[in-house]
Amino acid sequence: RESERQRGEGSLLLSVVHRVVSRFELELPKRESERQRGEGSDTGARHELANAKGESVEDRNKWAVLTLYEALNARDVERVQQLLAPDIEWWFHGPPEHQHMMRMLTGADEEEFQPDRVAAFGFTVVAEGSAPDAAWVHAWTVAPDGIITQVREYFNTSLTITRVAASSASSKDPAGSTHCLPLWQSRRPDPPVKSFPGLVLAI
Numbered sequence: 001r002e003s004e005r006q007r008g009e010g011s012l013l014l015s016v017v018h019r020v021v022s023r024f025e026l027e028l029p030k031r032e033s034e035r036q037r038g039e040g041s042d043t044g045a046r047h048e049l050a051n052a053k054g055e056s057v058e059d060r061n062k063w064a065v066l067t068l069y070e071a072l073n074a075r076d077v078e079r080v081q082q083l084l085a086p087d088i089e090w091w092f093h094g095p096p097e098h099q100h101m102m103r104m105l106t107g108a109d110e111e112e113f114q115p116d117r118v119a120a121f122g123f124t125v126v127a128e129g130s131a132p133d134a135a136w137v138h139a140w141t142v143a144p145d146g147i148i149t150q151v152r153e154y155f156n157t158s159l160t161i162t163r164v165a166a167s168s169a170s171s172k173d174p175a176g177s178t179h180c181l182p183l184w185q186s187r188r189p190d191p192p193v194k195s196f197p198g199l200v201l202a203i
Contacts (some may be wrong), residue, residue, distance in 0.1 A: 067111055085143070088150060093154050121184070
């Protein structure tokens with residue numbers, strides 16, 4: 001909304017465009033400084049500094065996601081814009097009335113997210129939290145430059161994260177095969193809810 005944007009308030013992301021069912025492209029304006037330079041950001045500088053300090057990719061990505069939650073809860077629009085890609089992808093599984101992250105990003109929801117657990121597996125960071133009779137999981141994708149490019153939102157859904165690995169070749173299977181190694185399992189809410197489907201996310 002133009003009047004809200006002029007006041008520096010309103011939505012964190014300015015428009016939502018349907019990409020496929022339950023998947024959207026969220027548009028973010030580029031910061032003026034980035035448009036003038038045409039490249040780079042303080043996030044890229046943090047990435048180089050983290051590498052110089054010997055920080056792992058997982059630690060850096062967890063830091064980016066935790067910083068995003070702090071910015072969202074504080075309604076820090078500028079900080080959110082620095083952390084999210086302008087074409088971030090959003091995917092949702094659960095009852096439509098609980099699409100809280102999408103509504104929060106578009107300024108239509110004042111929900112706050114306080115993760116109980118955060119884990120990183122390469123460029124995937126998974127955060128889990130709960131509310132009365134509810135549980136949520138967010139799986140974020142962080143690019144090599146530290147920018148968050150995708151979020152998968154799960155509400156009242158059991159999520160298992162696995163890593164696809166190749167098996168060594170054998171006499172029975174000369175070409176080898178692939179299998180999934182379990183990495184992480186979400187917790188079930190207490191007390192349990194009636195409908196709690198399970199999904200697997202392979203990375």
